[in-house]
Amino acid sequence: MISPTAMLLLTLGITMVLIGALVRAPEITEARGGKIMAFVALFLLPTLGTLWAFSVHIERSKETSFCLSCHVMQPYGRSLMVDDKSWIPASHYENHRVPREEACFTCHTTYTMYGDIRAKMTGLHHIWVEYVEGAKPPLRLYEPYNNRECLHCHAGARSFEEEATHSAMMDDLKNNSMSCLTSGCHDTIHNIEHLKDAKMWSPPKS
Amino acid sequence: MSPTRGNLGHRLRISGTLLILGLLTEIISLFWNHPLSFIAFAGIGVACTGLGILVFLWSLVSLPPSEAPVSRKGED
Numbered sequence: 001m002i003s004p005t006a007m008l009l010l011t012l013g014i015t016m017v018l019i020g021a022l023v024r025a026p027e028i029t030e031a032r033g034g035k036i037m038a039f040v041a042l043f044l045l046p047t048l049g050t051l052w053a054f055s056v057h058i059e060r061s062k063e064t065s066f067c068l069s070c071h072v073m074q075p076y077g078r079s080l081m082v083d084d085k086s087w088i089p090a091s092h093y094e095n096h097r098v099p100r101e102e103a104c105f106t107c108h109t110t111y112t113m114y115g116d117i118r119a120k121m122t123g124l125h126h127i128w129v130e131y132v133e134g135a136k137p138p139l140r141l142y143e144p145y146n147n148r149e150c151l152h153c154h155a156g157a158r159s160f161e162e163e164a165t166h167s168a169m170m171d172d173l174k175n176n177s178m179s180c181l182t183s184g185c186h187d188t189i190h191n192i193e194h195l196k197d198a199k200m201w202s203p204p205k206s
Numbered sequence: 207m208s209p210t211r212g213n214l215g216h217r218l219r220i221s222g223t224l225l226i227l228g229l230l231t232e233i234i235s236l237f238w239n240h241p242l243s244f245i246a247f248a249g250i251g252v253a254c255t256g257l258g259i260l261v262f263l264w265s266l267v268s269l270p271p272s273e274a275p276v277s278r279k280g281e282d
Contacts, residue, residue: 042259061241
């Protein structure tokens with residue numbers, strides 16, 4: 001079956017052919033059929049095609065490979081391959097607790113009504129920083145990591161809810177007064193300063 | 207082709223050229239999953255496509271009244 005991206009490329013290609021015909025012979029717009037063709041080729045199809053392509057680009061920007069294509073993010077990508085389950089991002093990535101192809105986005109979006117839009121706007125700012133201002137490591141989050149992002153998946157999970165420490169402090173975790181990451185429980189995150197000493201995991205070749 | 211038709215044809219050519227440039231950039235950007243391809247898409251592709259559409263719409267609304275579709279007898 002033809003993929004959506006191939007369909008989009010086909011649509012854009014057909015649009016270009018129609019526009020090419022109009023550019024070569026604009027007098028065809030004198031006929032009624034030519035007017036309709038001009039409206040479709042010069043307005044309708046480019047508008048729809050551009051919106052469709054925008055949507056494809058936005059979806060692609062969620063991909064792990066997209067985030068890691070910036071040089072400054074590469075150590076963070078390597079930290080996903082550490083062979084140590086106390087490294088939170090690595091244990092999530094390696095054990096499929098987050099989808100590998102959208103690992104960064106899954107943990108670094110905000111699970112609120114406009115979280116996706118906010119993440120996209122932040123992403124645009126990151127592009128600006130990477131190519132205009134120049135990113136200066138070490139990178140910092142804009143605001144402390146919110147437990148909401150952890151609880152989006154873990155809340156309601158039996159192994160999480162029945163664990164004695166979690167259940168004892170559930171209210172504090174839910175109202176964010178105790179951080180999952182910085183309260184001393186799960187504090188080994190990307191930890192890129194110690195990456196060179198870490199043992200790395202290689203996924204088996206399929 | 208009358209002079210005004212000539213103007214319309216000229217504007218359609220400008221619009222079409224901008225649209226082809228914009229759509230071509232959009233197509234190329236889809237083959238590369240990188241932040242720079244998004245910049246090219248938004249900065250060149252969307253800009254040229256948007257401008258091409260605006261030129262087309264402008265060419266429609268700036269047609270002189272004599273070139274507007276003639277109403278059929280008895281409709282006025």
